[in-house]
Amino acid sequence: MKDDFSVTIDDGNGTLKSIYDYSPTEKKYILWAVAFGTMIGTFPINFLYVRYGARIPFFSAGVLSAITTALTPWAAGQSMWIFVALRFMQGVAYSADFAAIGIVISKWAPLNETAIFIATLTSFTSIASIITNGVTGLICDSVLGWKWSFYLHAGACLFVFTIWVLIYKDDPTFHTCVSVRELGKIQKNKSEAHIKDGMKVPYKEIFTSPVVLTVWLCAFTELSTLILIATYAPIYFRSVLKFDIKIIGFYLGIMTAIHLPFRFVCAFLSDKMSCISEIAKIHIFNTLAVGFVGISFIVFGYIPAEHNISAVVCLAILECFISFNSGGFYKCGTLHSRQFASTVISAIQFTKCISLFSGPALVAFFVSDESSQTQWSHVFMTLAGCSFFANILSFIFFTDKPAKWTEYDGSVVKYSKKEEDVKF
Numbered sequence: 001m002k003d004d005f006s007v008t009i010d011d012g013n014g015t016l017k018s019i020y021d022y023s024p025t026e027k028k029y030i031l032w033a034v035a036f037g038t039m040i041g042t043f044p045i046n047f048l049y050v051r052y053g054a055r056i057p058f059f060s061a062g063v064l065s066a067i068t069t070a071l072t073p074w075a076a077g078q079s080m081w082i083f084v085a086l087r088f089m090q091g092v093a094y095s096a097d098f099a100a101i102g103i104v105i106s107k108w109a110p111l112n113e114t115a116i117f118i119a120t121l122t123s124f125t126s127i128a129s130i131i132t133n134g135v136t137g138l139i140c141d142s143v144l145g146w147k148w149s150f151y152l153h154a155g156a157c158l159f160v161f162t163i164w165v166l167i168y169k170d171d172p173t174f175h176t177c178v179s180v181r182e183l184g185k186i187q188k189n190k191s192e193a194h195i196k197d198g199m200k201v202p203y204k205e206i207f208t209s210p211v212v213l214t215v216w217l218c219a220f221t222e223l224s225t226l227i228l229i230a231t232y233a234p235i236y237f238r239s240v241l242k243f244d245i246k247i248i249g250f251y252l253g254i255m256t257a258i259h260l261p262f263r264f265v266c267a268f269l270s271d272k273m274s275c276i277s278e279i280a281k282i283h284i285f286n287t288l289a290v291g292f293v294g295i296s297f298i299v300f301g302y303i304p305a306e307h308n309i310s311a312v313v314c315l316a317i318l319e320c321f322i323s324f325n326s327g328g329f330y331k332c333g334t335l336h337s338r339q340f341a342s343t344v345i346s347a348i349q350f351t352k353c354i355s356l357f358s359g360p361a362l363v364a365f366f367v368s369d370e371s372s373q374t375q376w377s378h379v380f381m382t383l384a385g386c387s388f389f390a391n392i393l394s395f396i397f398f399t400d401k402p403a404k405w406t407e408y409d410g411s412v413v414k415y416s417k418k419e420e421d422v423k424f
Contacts, residue, residue, distance in 0.1 A: 001076065001146050020076055033084045035356040037091020038349060045092075046099045046346045050201050053170030054103040054342075061096030062161030064089060070154035073147040097124070098349035102342030105334055108172055110186050112271055114334050119267030119326035126260055130253070191338070191407055201340055205405040210397040211336050212344055217390045218290050218329035220351040222322060225293055225383055227352070228359045229255075229315065239370040241308040255316050263323035270327025278335075278400040286328030286394050292321045294387030301373070301380035332398045338406040 002021035009019050022030065048057040068090045075086040101121040109117035132153070139149040169175040172186050206212055233252055237243045243251070270281055296318035303311040330345070337344040366378040 026080055029080065029084050030087055032356070033087035034091035034094065035353045037088040037093075038095040039091075039353040040088075041092035041095030042099070042346055042350045042353075045096045046343055049099050049103055049342050049346075054100045055165060055168050055170050058096050058100045058168075059161050059165040061093045062157060062164065065093035066154045066157040066161070068093065069150050069157060072150045095346075095349060099342045099346035102334070102345035103170070105345075106339050106341045107170060108186060109334075111189055111335070115267040115270035115327040115331050116264070118330045118334065119263050119323075122326065122330065123260060123263060126257070130257055133253075191402070201343055202405040203343070205403070206337065206340060206343055209336075209403060211399055211403070212333060214390065214393045214397045215329045215333040215336075215344065216347055216351055218286060218394060219325075219348040220355060221383065221387045221390045222290055222293060222325060222329075223348075223352045224355040224359055225297065225318075225387070226322065227355045228363070228379070228383065229318075231359060232363060233315070235370055236376060237308075240305060240373050240376060241303075241311055242305045243308060251312050255312070255319050258316050259319040259323045262320050263326065266323045267326045270324075270331065279398070281327060282332050282398055282400055283395060285324040285326075286332070286398065287391055288321050289324035289328040290387050290394070291391035293318055294384035294391070296321060297380045297384045297387070301377035304373075329394065329398075332394075332400065335400050336403050336406075338402045340406060 002018050008017060045057060045061065068086050071086060072083075075083045101118075104121060105114065105117045135152070136146075136149045139152065140146045142148075172178045172183055178186075234248050237248045237251070266285065270285055273281060276284075296314060300311055300314045300318065303314060330348075333344045333348075334341045362379050362382060366382075367375045369375060
């Protein structure tokens with residue numbers, strides 16, 4: 001954007017610069033606005049989901065995202081506060097994502113396929129990053145220019161959300177494409193309270209549950225790690241590991257993509273392995289996704305520049321360990337909260353927003369010299385310590401059983417369009 005000199009201003013020294021050439025402080029406000037919007041929007045949107053289901057609220061968030069994305073080139077040429085306000089609205093739209101995941105899993109995922117649903121639905125960030133970065137690079141280098149990246153993404157957003165509102169139904173019972181047999185599979189071993197709508201959300205019980213709080217802590221430590229890598233890995237690779245800047249993007253792209261196929265394999269194993277108990281699988285997968293990530297981070301922080309390829313391999317292994325999260329804390333939170341999974345999972349997005357601030361704050365506290373591996377290792381050790389603490393708590397509190405506040409009477413039903421016709 002800063003190379004677009006169609007509109008210029010005086011930089012104060014008599015030199016003309018692009019109006020889109022933002023200072024570091026302005027860039028900070030532009031990035032933080034999305035985080036604030038997501039934080040503010042998380043709980044009101046979750047309330048709309050509880051009251052109206054996911055179909056219309058999620059579609060509305062998609063329309064808002066499309067509109068604000070299409071208006072971004074215009075807002076970028078206006079005052080900074082107009083641009084920041086628009087970015088804030090994009091954050092509000094983004095806050096709808098994780099709650100929608102929780103609703104879809106609660107309503108549509110069979111209990112024995114929970115991890116597969118979680119892995120599929122939570123892979124959107126990595127897939128979107130790969131697609132968006134590739135497409136945007138091509139558009140920016142073409143005759144269309146950077147503005148058309150926003151216009152085309154807005155059009156694609158409106159298209160996919162139109163498909164959503166036409167196809168999705170909040171209750172599989174009323175979906176014409178769902179057979180009685182398939183509905184029986186979806187609702188097998190679910191309680192009637194899980195299946196039926198209208199149950200009041202027990203916010204106090206959710207927000208004071210040791211199981212849920214531990215799930216959120218595990219999510220926070222893992223997301224802090226991911227955001228730190230996404231934000232500072234290019235700086236660390238260049239300043240400490242001495243990689244050529246031209247090859248950094250290639251390595252980071254590989255690490256972003258490498259865990260995707262591994263993620264689905266992990267989810268399949270979590271759901272289909274029958275040789276060990278469900279709670280044992282949750283503990284094993286969570287230890288790999290949280291505890292082993294901490295170990296990998298410690299090792300990564302002490303690999304010297306002369307073995308920089310080993311550091312890339314270590315970071316790729318760390319990304320693979322993170323792939324186990326669908327069978328760890330995500331699965332625990334979903335199985336424990338059942339029909340209230342949207343509330344639990346949407347709060348994970350809230351912790352992600354906090355991570356956007358805590359990660360840079362941690363770096364600002366420890367790192368004054370970006371070329372000092374010792375200073376960076378303090379950051380990695382702190383995050384590793386938090387990961388170990390969260391992992392220890394998971395062994396104390398995690399369970400695969402539904403909470404008492406998810407049931408009316410604790411009964412388990414086999415519920416369908418025509419109950420007597422269901423064949424399991």
